[in-house]
Amino acid sequence: MKLNEQYRMIIKRLYLKDRTLGVLSWGDIFNCCVLELPWLNNRVDKSCISGGIYLCRKINSPAHGWCIEILDVYGRTLLRMHSGNFLRDTKGCPLIGDGFHDLDGDGKLEVTNSVKTLKRLMAILPDEFELVIGL
Numbered sequence: 001m002k003l004n005e006q007y008r009m010i011i012k013r014l015y016l017k018d019r020t021l022g023v024l025s026w027g028d029i030f031n032c033c034v035l036e037l038p039w040l041n042n043r044v045d046k047s048c049i050s051g052g053i054y055l056c057r058k059i060n061s062p063a064h065g066w067c068i069e070i071l072d073v074y075g076r077t078l079l080r081m082h083s084g085n086f087l088r089d090t091k092g093c094p095l096i097g098d099g100f101h102d103l104d105g106d107g108k109l110e111v112t113n114s115v116k117t118l119k120r121l122m123a124i125l126p127d128e129f130e131l132v133i134g135l
Contacts (some may be wrong), residue, residue, distance in 0.1 A: 007129040035111040045091040051134030083114040
């Protein structure tokens, strides 16, 4: 299903050895930061998802509450954009926040204010939309 471009979220990424950092934009209305696992060939529970165009929808997940489900990612299931500040909070799902900061003093960037940022994003999204990653 191809949606109108006004229903398109874009994530631009920077691939690092141990993590992937990104910037998410919803037109010129909303921007935030994204933390993901490093690129490891789309391996389940170990890698960020591959770049592409995906249909997404808002759902109420038993594990994460209200979040964004990312559909039809080759070789992957149960992918959700949800709250979390550290890589340990994900098994391949994008985590969003309002900035990057070394929260635990290990010299590596995590995302900040994830719960609040996700709540703000969910309030402006339609029920279904497209996500463009790294194109």
